[in-house]
Amino acid sequence: MILNRTNALEIIPSAPFAFDPTFHKPDHFTSGDNIWEPGTRWQTLNWQGIPLGLKFANSGTVDNPQIMLELFSEAQLPRHVIDSLVGEIRYRYNIDLDLTGFYWSSQKDTVLAPIIQRLRGMRPGHSGSLYEYLIIAIVLQNATVRRSVQMFQVLLENYGTSLEFEGKELWCFWSPGGLQGVSEEELRALKIGYRAKFIKRIDDYFAQDLIDEEELRKEDRETQVRELLKLYGVGPATVWYLLFDVFHHWDFFNHISPWEQKIYSKLFFDRNPEDPAPVDELLQYFERYGKYKQLAVHYIWEDLFWRRESEHIPWFEREIRT
DNA sequence: CATCAGGGCCCTG
DNA sequence: CAGGGCCCTGAT
Numbered sequence: 001m002i003l004n005r006t007n008a009l010e011i012i013p014s015a016p017f018a019f020d021p022t023f024h025k026p027d028h029f030t031s032g033d034n035i036w037e038p039g040t041r042w043q044t045l046n047w048q049g050i051p052l053g054l055k056f057a058n059s060g061t062v063d064n065p066q067i068m069l070e071l072f073s074e075a076q077l078p079r080h081v082i083d084s085l086v087g088e089i090r091y092r093y094n095i096d097l098d099l100t101g102f103y104w105s106s107q108k109d110t111v112l113a114p115i116i117q118r119l120r121g122m123r124p125g126h127s128g129s130l131y132e133y134l135i136i137a138i139v140l141q142n143a144t145v146r147r148s149v150q151m152f153q154v155l156l157e158n159y160g161t162s163l164e165f166e167g168k169e170l171w172c173f174w175s176p177g178g179l180q181g182v183s184e185e186e187l188r189a190l191k192i193g194y195r196a197k198f199i200k201r202i203d204d205y206f207a208q209d210l211i212d213e214e215e216l217r218k219e220d221r222e223t224q225v226r227e228l229l230k231l232y233g234v235g236p237a238t239v240w241y242l243l244f245d246v247f248h249h250w251d252f253f254n255h256i257s258p259w260e261q262k263i264y265s266k267l268f269f270d271r272n273p274e275d276p277a278p279v280d281e282l283l284q285y286f287e288r289y290g291k292y293k294q295l296a297v298h299y300i301w302e303d304l305f306w307r308r309e310s311e312h313i314p315w316f317e318r319e320i321r322t
Numbered sequence: 323c324a325t326c327a328g329g330g331c332c333c334t335g
Numbered sequence: 336c337a338g339g340g341c342c343c344t345g346a347t
Contacts, residue, residue: 142341142342143342143343143344144344144345146344146345147343147344147345150344151343188342191342191343191344192342192343193341193342193343194340194341194342194343195341195342196342
């Protein structure tokens, strides 16, 4: 699909705002639905069933931020669609997040202070919807990164839409319920293994309108956890990711997987990855960050991956399984 | 060649 | 609440 229609908009984030670490998370795997280079991100987005191309360009500074957003579409977009889309973008990327409380409380922390200096203005967030995040989370389960990328790519190529805009060719997600005509066997043939069943059941669940992302955002955390765990294939690890990336809880941190455990052990206690600190001990360590503990996790994590782009960190390389 | 763990989760006993 | 099984891949 070729997207020739364009709309240009201006988005003013709250300050401070850091464009690159907000629009590029080096720990998220590259997935064929976006391209990033410093100052610019191209991204596909399925909004209310309409495949769109987005181009975010940095046109401001950290303290005086401004984003130029260009929308590419096949047909002219009605005003209300653009408005709702911009609202959603502001939500997903946490454009209006106030970070001052977090920064204030961390300024004397020896681990966080230097990180915040490097990433000042970075927002957490994820470009996808709940449904889209769920699909990604499922292909992440019990697989190495390379395999996850391959599974996601094959799904996009089979059920997504190829979009062309500004000379870029990127894949756009299918809509929730878009796999209704697809059998579990067909999915299995794409070598996604037992995850075929999970994806089918999740797609069915959305097709039957048993879950509403917008409504769920308004519920309290316990309700969200309860509703998310109803999804077949979603367990504690996935819920934890969802609560942060999709539902924007900054104070919730109760899950550390084995590979993450090794990394935190090394970071905080300089413990050998073969002999990591107990998970309870690590969780206890994060209590010092109070209601911002998950933001602290995010900053520490992103900083590691950003540093990895410019310097070699041998112990870290060994713990990332690609 | 065989074996095994990998950025979990479901199901059983 | 512990532990086996699940798809497939690449490492050993």
